[in-house]
Amino acid sequence: MNFVKTCMLLLVHFSGFSCFSQSASYNVVIKNISVIDVQNSKIIPEQTIYIKADRISKIEKYKRHKKIVSDTIIDGTGKFILPGFWDMHIHICWKDNLHNLFPILLNYGVTGVRDMGGDVNILNRFKKQVKNNPVSGPVIFGAGPILDGEEPVHADFSVPMTQLNTRKVLDSLYAQKIDFIKVYSLLPKSVLDSIAAYAKEKNIPFAGHISEYLTPEEASESGQKSFEHLNRLEELYDDKNRFIAFTKLARSHKTWICPTLIIYKRKVEFAKKEFFAHDLYNDLDNDIKNEWEQVKKTKQNKIFTEEEALRAEERYKKQKLLVRKFYDKGIPLLIGTDFAGIQFVYPGFSLHEEMDLLQSIGIPPFAILKMATLNPAIFLGIRESYGTVEKKKMADLIILDENPISDIRNTLKINTVVKAGKIVNSK
Numbered sequence: 001m002n003f004v005k006t007c008m009l010l011l012v013h014f015s016g017f018s019c020f021s022q023s024a025s026y027n028v029v030i031k032n033i034s035v036i037d038v039q040n041s042k043i044i045p046e047q048t049i050y051i052k053a054d055r056i057s058k059i060e061k062y063k064r065h066k067k068i069v070s071d072t073i074i075d076g077t078g079k080f081i082l083p084g085f086w087d088m089h090i091h092i093c094w095k096d097n098l099h100n101l102f103p104i105l106l107n108y109g110v111t112g113v114r115d116m117g118g119d120v121n122i123l124n125r126f127k128k129q130v131k132n133n134p135v136s137g138p139v140i141f142g143a144g145p146i147l148d149g150e151e152p153v154h155a156d157f158s159v160p161m162t163q164l165n166t167r168k169v170l171d172s173l174y175a176q177k178i179d180f181i182k183v184y185s186l187l188p189k190s191v192l193d194s195i196a197a198y199a200k201e202k203n204i205p206f207a208g209h210i211s212e213y214l215t216p217e218e219a220s221e222s223g224q225k226s227f228e229h230l231n232r233l234e235e236l237y238d239d240k241n242r243f244i245a246f247t248k249l250a251r252s253h254k255t256w257i258c259p260t261l262i263i264y265k266r267k268v269e270f271a272k273k274e275f276f277a278h279d280l281y282n283d284l285d286n287d288i289k290n291e292w293e294q295v296k297k298t299k300q301n302k303i304f305t306e307e308e309a310l311r312a313e314e315r316y317k318k319q320k321l322l323v324r325k326f327y328d329k330g331i332p333l334l335i336g337t338d339f340a341g342i343q344f345v346y347p348g349f350s351l352h353e354e355m356d357l358l359q360s361i362g363i364p365p366f367a368i369l370k371m372a373t374l375n376p377a378i379f380l381g382i383r384e385s386y387g388t389v390e391k392k393k394m395a396d397l398i399i400l401d402e403n404p405i406s407d408i409r410n411t412l413k414i415n416t417v418v419k420a421g422k423i424v425n426s427k
């Protein structure tokens, strides 16, 4: 009786699913679906994907008459499946209640995040929560606090670093099992050198802003694993020879770039006194809303001359071209939103905005999807379990109603999200 009821409920919730009374071999089977192969940039049609526990246990060519025994069968006819997305620049581990936003991330297909600065205790608490209950949120990699100069940009979430405290701070964070060290804009070169040496010694990456006291070339040579935003990189734009030399250097040092174009788009909008409103606003934490309203008020009261607005626009155009040039030169790119780092960027949704911006500068959808899926898995060293739709990998998956290769904006046409083998969102 209960089982029938469960089936009925499932049928109500997820039309197109069916239930069987036999004991099931698989939790979820998705039949006759087109797989987006982000590694080889191709679409593999008519596949059936078998999920057992939290992993993909088998993928085979769809056979119309094959009897499938599974708790849940999803008819993937006309649909597309791809690995879950990673927001590689987010700030979600700095306040106790921000796990309330996890379901939003999952709803938008964000099944993994790299937290770029917050509170190490909250980070560890959230990581534990997701480990114990994988459907409750995205997989989290995080840095804990931001390491900045003696007078940090963001006093609340930063540790002011000097030559004297470097070892002690790093030992403490390392003991608290951070995944990487987040470096910021005002770190003196001597301190950054010590951080680089520590990172090498302990085999832990460091990533973040390029320090104002270093050139992009020096930062790449130091071994900094990723550059966030386009700070300092803009100076390469007008010097063609330097740009080419830099890209060679960055490739040889395996430097990644997470451009977060969306934050520059927002800055242009702010200069025009536009503040992007989305339904998600209502779901945000009060502290976040208050900060946004504060910024909105300040910008609204500020007098932007037409020239200033134009200059912001020009700069944004250059920033977009710069990202395109990095892509053309084979610099590995990551996709991040900087949610809670900049106002009016929304959790989950803005990752799709970022992908749309990358499409607008001519980067092909396959490459963009790779940046949001396989690249993060490579970057984080978890390629064995994440980043592609393949046998033995984690079943963190997104089913789309429309083809994202014909238009990246179709990534918003989400039919179902699967996290760790369980359906977390279905329309």
Ligand SMILES: [Zn+2]
Residues within 6 Å of the ligand: 089, 090, 091, 116, 338, 341
């Ligand atoms: Zn940030």
